[in-house]
Amino acid sequence: MSIEACFNVARGNFTLDTHFSVPSKGITAVFGPSGCGKTTLLRVIAGLEHCANGYLKVADTVWQDQHSFVPAHQRSIGYIFQEPSLFPHLNVQKNIDYGIKRSQGKNQKSSVDKIVELLGIAHLLQREPSSLSGGEKQRVAIARALAVNPCLLLMDEPLAALDQKRKDEFMPYLETLHAELDIPVIYVSHSSMEVSRLADHLVLMDSGRIVASGGIHEMMTRLDLPVSHDNDAAAIIEAKVTGHDEQYHLTHLEFAGGTISVTQKALQVGDNARLRLAARDVSLTLAHQSNTSILNIISVTVDEIIDESPSQVMIRLSANGVPLLSRITRKSANELGLKKGKPVYAQVKSVALLA
Amino acid sequence: MFNEADLTALFITVKLAVITTIILLVMGTPVAWWLAKSRWRFKFIFEAIVALPLVLPPTVLGFYLLVALGPDGPIGSTMGFLGAEPLAFTFTGLVIGSVIYSMPFVIQPLQNAFAAIGQRPLDVAATLGASPLDRFFTVAIPLARPGFFTAAVLGFAHTIGEFGVVLMIGGNIPGETQVVSIAIYDHVESLEYANAHWLSATLMLLAFVLLIAVYAVNRKLTYKSGYGL
Numbered sequence: 001m002s003i004e005a006c007f008n009v010a011r012g013n014f015t016l017d018t019h020f021s022v023p024s025k026g027i028t029a030v031f032g033p034s035g036c037g038k039t040t041l042l043r044v045i046a047g048l049e050h051c052a053n054g055y056l057k058v059a060d061t062v063w064q065d066q067h068s069f070v071p072a073h074q075r076s077i078g079y080i081f082q083e084p085s086l087f088p089h090l091n092v093q094k095n096i097d098y099g100i101k102r103s104q105g106k107n108q109k110s111s112v113d114k115i116v117e118l119l120g121i122a123h124l125l126q127r128e129p130s131s132l133s134g135g136e137k138q139r140v141a142i143a144r145a146l147a148v149n150p151c152l153l154l155m156d157e158p159l160a161a162l163d164q165k166r167k168d169e170f171m172p173y174l175e176t177l178h179a180e181l182d183i184p185v186i187y188v189s190h191s192s193m194e195v196s197r198l199a200d201h202l203v204l205m206d207s208g209r210i211v212a213s214g215g216i217h218e219m220m221t222r223l224d225l226p227v228s229h230d231n232d233a234a235a236i237i238e239a240k241v242t243g244h245d246e247q248y249h250l251t252h253l254e255f256a257g258g259t260i261s262v263t264q265k266a267l268q269v270g271d272n273a274r275l276r277l278a279a280r281d282v283s284l285t286l287a288h289q290s291n292t293s294i295l296n297i298i299s300v301t302v303d304e305i306i307d308e309s310p311s312q313v314m315i316r317l318s319a320n321g322v323p324l325l326s327r328i329t330r331k332s333a334n335e336l337g338l339k340k341g342k343p344v345y346a347q348v349k350s351v352a353l354l355a
Numbered sequence: 356m357f358n359e360a361d362l363t364a365l366f367i368t369v370k371l372a373v374i375t376t377i378i379l380l381v382m383g384t385p386v387a388w389w390l391a392k393s394r395w396r397f398k399f400i401f402e403a404i405v406a407l408p409l410v411l412p413p414t415v416l417g418f419y420l421l422v423a424l425g426p427d428g429p430i431g432s433t434m435g436f437l438g439a440e441p442l443a444f445t446f447t448g449l450v451i452g453s454v455i456y457s458m459p460f461v462i463q464p465l466q467n468a469f470a471a472i473g474q475r476p477l478d479v480a481a482t483l484g485a486s487p488l489d490r491f492f493t494v495a496i497p498l499a500r501p502g503f504f505t506a507a508v509l510g511f512a513h514t515i516g517e518f519g520v521v522l523m524i525g526g527n528i529p530g531e532t533q534v535v536s537i538a539i540y541d542h543v544e545s546l547e548y549a550n551a552h553w554l555s556a557t558l559m560l561l562a563f564v565l566l567i568a569v570y571a572v573n574r575k576l577t578y579k580s581g582y583g584l
Contacts, residue, residue, distance in 0.1 A: 048478050072481040073489075079482035085475050089497040098493075102484035148484060 003152065003184065007044050007054040016040055016051070016208045024059070026200030027178055027185040029216075031192070031227070037208040038188040039082075042154050045186065046079050047072035058152055073102075078145030080155040084137030086129035086144075093125040096144045103148040112147045118176055119143045135166040139173060146181070153185045159194060174198060192227065196220065196236050196276055197354045202227075221316050221323035223306045228314060228325060233279040235324045236354075241271045250295075257319025258298045262351050274354040279314060279325035281349040286336055288345050296348040300324060302338050317346055357553055360529050364538040365557070367446070371521075371534060372514040375453040379461040379510050380503070382454075387465030388491065409459045417523025420452050424524065444526045449534075452524040453514045461510040468502020469495060501576040508569045512562055 003022040009015070016037045022028045030038050043049045045056060047063065047070060056064040063070045086095050100112065116122050119139045129137060138158055145153060158174075159167045171194075178185075178198060189195050195202065195216075202219040204211040204227065212225055220227055221235050239253035239260060249264040253273060260275060267273060288297060300317040308314050313333045317324040324346060338344070357365070390402060408416060424442040425431045431441040442448035472495060480490040496503075518536040525532030527541070535554050542551040 046482055048481060072478075073484050073486050075482075077482055079479070081475065081479065083475070085479045087476060087479070087494065087498075089500075098480070098485075099483035102489070144483065 002059075003186075004057045005045060005055070007041065007051050007056075009040075009044070009051040009053060014040075014208060016044070018205075018208070018210045020203055020210050020213050022184065022186065022203070023201060024184050025182070027187050027198050028201040028203060029195040029199035030186060030188045030203045030205055031195050031199075032190065032205035032211075034190055036205045038190075038205055039156055040208075041205070042079075042156050042186065042188050045152075046077055046154055047075050048079075061151075076148075076151040078142075078148065078150040078153040080138070080141055080145055080153070080158045082157045083161050084134060084141045086132075086137055086140055088129050090129075091125075092121065092127050092129065092132070092140050095129065095140060096125075096147050099144055099148040111149065115143050115146045118180060119173055133166070134162050135170045138162065138170065142173075142177070146177075146183075150183065153183055155185060155187045157188055157190070159189075159191070171197065192230060192232055192234075196234060197274070217323060221325050223304050223314055223316055228279075228316075229308055233314070233325055233327065235277045235279070235322075237275050237277065237322055237324075239273050239275050241267045241269050241273060243269055255319075255322060257300070257322040257324075260296050260298075260348070260351055262353050265353055276352040276354050277324055277348055278350070278352075279327040281351075282317075282324060282326035283347045283349065284315070284317075284326055284328060284332075284336060284338070284344045285347060286344055289347065292347065294347040294349060296351060298324070298346045298348065300344060300346045302340055302342045302344060304340065305333065305338060317344075319346070358550065360533070361535075361538055361550060361554055363530050364533050364535050365554070367530075367532070368515055368534040368536075371446070371449055371453055372511045374450055375457055375514045376461070376507055376510040378450070378454050379457060380507060383458065383462045383465055383506070384496075387462045388469055388495070390462070390466045391469035405462050406459050408456050413456060413517060413519025414523060416456060417452060417520040420448075420455070420520070420524045424448055424451070443524060444528060444532060446525075446532060449521055449525040449532055452520045453517060456517055456520045457510045457513045460513045461506040464502045464506040464509060465499065468499035468505075471502075472498045501573045504572060504576055505569055508565050512565045515558065515561065 002024045005021070006019040008017050014037065018041060030041060032038055040049065044051045044054065050069060054064050056062070062068065063075055087098065090098065096112070096116070116125070119142060121136065121139050121143055124132060124136060124140065129140070132140065142158070159170060162170060175198065187198060199216045201214065202216050203213040204219065204225060212219065212222070217236055219225065222228060227233065237255050239255040241251060242254045242259070243252045244250065244264060245252065245261070250261045251263070251265045251267060253260050253262065253275065298319050300319045303316040303318045303323070305313055305315050307330065308327070311330055312327060313330050315326045315328065315333070315338065317326060326346060336344070386405070390398065390405070421443055422428050423430045426435055426441045426443070431443065435441060442451065476494050476498060477490050480494045485493060516536060518540070521532065521534050522537055527533050527537050535558060539551050539554045542548070542554070
C-alpha cells in the first residue's frame, strides 16, 4: 500500500500545488521553511480543509477525487497538532477513550495498553490535562491518536511547542514508536535535526510546491537541493554495531563504506544505529594520514563539487555508494585537484549517533 | 408583607422567567452556534437583529408585538382564522414578548462562548472520528459550559426585570399577566409604599444573589487550558 496525493489550490496569495506519493512504511518528513504550506498540506490530507481540486488515495481507499470527498471524521487517521490539544473537560483516560469509542471496535485493548506503555503515560491516566506538562500532554495526544489504530498518522511539528529539554525527553518516545509500530507517518517539520533523526523519506517543500522527494540519505546529500547547503548540512548513514573497545571506551560501527568509531554507547553488538556526519566536520586528504588525531578515515571518491560561495565548495563523496558531504575551501579543493571520480580520504572529525 | 395578589404576581414572574429562559436556551443555542461559526458575508445583519432588543425602548417592542398579536394584527388574525384565541393580553403573549426582549442576553454569551472554543478542539474531535453533531454535543457544549450558565442567569434576571414590554403586550391582569414590576408600579400609584418596598427589595435581593452566583461559579466552570503549555 502507498499514499498518493495531488492537490492544487489557490487561496489569496498562497498557492498549494503538490503531487507526490509516499511509501506505506516509515516516517515521511515534509520539510520546508515556515509558511511554505506544510500545515495546509497536512490539513488537506486529513480532510480538515476541503481543497476542491485534489486527489488522495491511501492504501486502496480513495479519500478524495473529482466526485467524492470523505469527511475528516470518516478517514482512518491520527492527527497530532502542533500544540498538544487534549480535551480539557475529559481526563487522560477519557481523552484516549474518545477516539476508541468512535472507531467501531477496530482496535484491541491489548494494543491500546501497549501504546500507553510505549509512551510512558500509564501513571497519568486519571489525571486532568491541565495538570500535565507540555511533553506529557503531547504523549497523551499521540496515544489518543494511535489508539484508534489509524491507517495513517499525521504529525504537525509535534515538538515545536516544547522547550529543548522537553524535546530531548520526548524524542526517544517517537523513536520507539517508529521502531515498534507499523504505520505510515507524515511528519511536518522545519527542524533538520528532527528530520535527520526520525525520517526515512523526505519531501521538500517551498512556497506551496514540492521541490523534491525521495529517501532521506539521498535527499540530504543532493547538491541541487537547499538542505545540502544549510549551515548544518550533513549526511545520514545507517550502521550496525560490530563491537566495543573496552580499553579506550569506544563503540565500533560498520556501514557499506567502511567502519566508524564513536565514544562508547550503551548498544549491543548487532544493533542498528543512525549516524550523522556534518559536512563541516569532514575534511579531505589525498593520502591516508597515519599521524593524525582523527580516528575515522574513510576511503571515498569525489562524486560532485558545487561552489557555495567565492570561498567555499560543497562536495558530495561516495563511500562505496554511500553518499557523504564535505564542506571545504575552494582554495583547498583547487590545490588538491579535486574532480569527479578522484579517490580521496575523508577524515571525519566528529560523528553524532542519532538513535 | 406580601398580600395575596403580590404573591401571585411573584409566582407569575418566576414562571415567566423560567419558561422564557428554557425556550431561549433551546432555541438560542443553534442560533448562537451559527453566529459563532458562520463565515457568511451578511451574518452581521442577523447579529444586529439579535442585538436590537438591547437598544430598542421596550415600549416600542411591546407596541409592535401588541399590533402583531392583537386580533387585527397579521399573527393575531391568522390565529383567529385558524380558530385560536388572539395572544395579546395572555400569558402566552407575555412569553413571546419576553423571549424576544431577553434574546440578546442569552444568545450573545452563548455566541461568545462558542467563539472562544476555537476550531482546534473540533478539528481534534473530527480526526478522532466524531461527526459534526457528535462534536457539537461532546465538545462544543461541554466547553461552552460557562457561557450556558451566564446566558441562563442573565436571561432569567432580565426577564424578571422587564416592564414596558409586558405592560404593552400583557396588560395588567392580576392572576394572569400581572408581574412583579407592574405590581410595584400599581402600589406606588396607590401610595402603598410598604407593599412596593417588599416587592422591590425581593427583586433587588434576587438580582444580587444571581449576579453573585454568576461571578462565583463562572470562575469554577471555566476549564483550565488543556491546550498549549
